[in-house]
Amino acid sequence: MIQNIAIIGAGISGLSAARNLVEGNNIILFDKSRGVGGRMSTRYSEAYEFDHGAQYFTAKDKRFKALLSSKISEDVIANCHQCGEPCDEHVNCDNEACHLLFIQCKSCQEKMNTCCSNACKEIAALPFEVQKELRKGKGNSNKIFKKGRSEVLTFKK
Ligand SMILES: Cc1cc2nc3c(=O)[nH]c(=O)nc-3n(C[C@H](O)[C@H](O)[C@H](O)COP(=O)(O)OP(=O)(O)OC[C@H]3O[C@@H](n4cnc5c(N)ncnc54)[C@H](O)[C@@H]3O)c2cc1C
Ligand SMILES: [Zn+2]
Numbered sequence: 001m002i003q004n005i006a007i008i009g010a011g012i013s014g015l016s017a018a019r020n021l022v023e024g025n026n027i028i029l030f031d032k033s034r035g036v037g038g039r040m041s042t043r044y045s046e047a048y049e050f051d052h053g054a055q056y057f058t059a060k061d062k063r064f065k066a067l068l069s070s071k072i073s074e075d076v077i078a079n080c081h082q083c084g085e086p087c088d089e090h091v092n093c094d095n096e097a098c099h100l101l102f103i104q105c106k107s108c109q110e111k112m113n114t115c116c117s118n119a120c121k122e123i124a125a126l127p128f129e130v131q132k133e134l135r136k137g138k139g140n141s142n143k144i145f146k147k148g149r150s151e152v153l154t155f156k157k
C-alpha cells in the first residue's frame, strides 16, 4: 500500500530516510532552511561559495559504506589508485589503524585484501588482539598511517 510520508529535516538523515522509503511511497521533505543538506550544505555569496559543515566522512559501518559507494550514473570517471584501471569503487583500508578511503578495483581488492599497502595488509592479517596491542599508546590510531597523499597509491592524483 502506498503511504504518504512526511520527513522533517533535509540533512543527511532526512535525505537518507527519503531515499530508502521513496520506492512505492509518496515522500514529502520539509526543511526550514532555503536548501537541502543541513549541516552538509553549501553557503553561497556573490564572491564565493563554501561547504560550511562536513568535509568528509569516515565510513566504518558496512551499510554506510554501501550507501556511499552506490552509483548516481553509469559513467566511470575515476581510476583504481593501485593499478590505474578505470574504477569507481571506494573502499576503506581494512587495517583498523588506517581506514584510508581510496579507490580500488576488484582485482586489487582480492590481491591486497582491501588494504592500501603491503604494510596494512600484513597488519590486517594479524589477530585482532595483536592489532590492538600494536596500536596501544599511539594516541589517535587513525593517524598512525599517512593519509591523503599516500605515496603507496601510485595512481592517486
Ligand atoms: C563544521 C562542521 C564540520 C563537520 N565535519 C564533519 C566531518 O568531517 N565528517 C563527518 O562525518 N561529520 C562532520 N560533521 C557532522 C555532520 O555534518 C553532521 O553529523 C550531519 O550532517 C548531521 O546530519 P543530520 O541530517 O542528522 O542533521 P542536520 O544536517 O543538522 O539536518 C537537520 C535538518 O533539519 C532542519 N530542521 C531542523 N529543525 C527543523 C524544523 N523544526 N522544521 C523543519 N526543518 C528543520 C535543518 O534545517 C536541517 O537541514 C561536521 C559538522 C560541522 C558543523
Ligand atoms: Zn586495481
Ligand SMILES: [Zn+2]
Binding pocket: 093, 094, 095, 098, 099, 100, 115, 116, 117, 120, 145
Ligand atoms: Zn591502509
